[in-house]
């Protein structure tokens with residue numbers, strides 16, 4: 001068995017037969033592809049179809065795959081489908097808007113781009129393409145520790161950037177990465193804790209690396225009978241004392257992504273973390289977890305209204321974003337769908353997709369009789 005951690009820039013699968021070397025996206029999106037995507041893509045799933053047609057099969061598989069049999073991944077989406085909206089027409093929603101306040105900043109809408117690794121696999125513009133779209137559509141972009149372009153290049157696009165931090169095997173290397181993110185102008189740090197070890201099926205192609213990371217550390221040697229998981233990979237994983245240490249290293253807002261247990265959430269908040277991103281990593285780490293939406297409902301109920309909760313995993317429409325907000329999310333991260341748009345039509349595709357989702361959210365709000373995000377939060381799914 002050969003698991004991997006988030007620190008590693010190449011990945012190995014336990015299912016060796018599926019291990020494939022990826023081909024990066026090399027065909028530049030042209031005007032026709034952009035026109036096709038932005039005129040024909042009526043839903044986010046249309047973007048998925050266009051992306052699948054453009055991407056090498058192994059890259060498409062890497063993007064889409066969920067852990068195990070993909071049950072959690074499917075259930076994330078099903079959780080939204082089974083939750084039904086009851087429209088409230090005739091309400092006066094004039095002057096409505098989607099503005100939110102987070103950490104002292106105003107954002108014109110609550111849709112953000114989730115951290116997604118190695119975006120040069122999907123389009124030659126890579127993370128910069130997504131950042132350009134975020135800038136154009138006033139969306140916050142969360143840049144992954146596994147970004148395939150230098151942070152300075154991504155930051156030069158002018159979008160509001162948050163940095164997603166993966167633990168770098170030890171405090172010194174983690175601190176150096178944190179400082180790079182601060183220097184690049186990150187407005188918040190998102191510490192992802194749910195994937196210290198995971199399976200994957202992609203061998204990165206030559207030329208695509210985690211551009212902001214140092215060389216992967218040597219794994220500790222293991223003796224016969226020892227476990228590659230416990231005695232090797234998990235030796236490099238962070239613990240609660242590391243989270244406490246991390247909190248003390250930055251004055252930026254610090255959010256933790258990937259906690260699903262309410263007691264763990266309370267503990268992180270007690271350590272001084274500023275908020276949580278409720279997520280099960282899109283069902284990519286463990287097959288069989290609670291759906292992210294169920295976790296969000298539990299967190300909001302038990303942690304109260306004052307705690308900052310953001311959400312991702314399974315959002316596929318503006319109506320889904322509405323439901324997540326009604327269940328307690330202050331902002332909603334878009335994951336795989338914006339990578340579909342990036343692959344289908346480059347930065348223009350991502351910008352189009354963000355605008356489409358925002359339009360869908362606004363229309364859902366209008367038909368639900370809600371004129372503000374705060375109003376949705378106060379009303380819930382009633």
Ligand SMILES: Cc1cc2nc3c(=O)[nH]c(=O)nc-3n(C[C@H](O)[C@H](O)[C@H](O)COP(=O)(O)O)c2cc1C
Pocket residue numbers: 062063064076114115116117144145146164192257279280281282283284312313314315334335336337
């Ligand atoms: C291809 C891919 C790469 C990802 N890379 C990261 C990453 O580098 N850091 C991270 O915190 N989450 C990462 N995620 C998880 C996303 O941030 C997000 O939690 C997930 O995609 C949400 O599920 P959804 O895409 O089904 O909506 C990745 C997900 C995918 C599909």
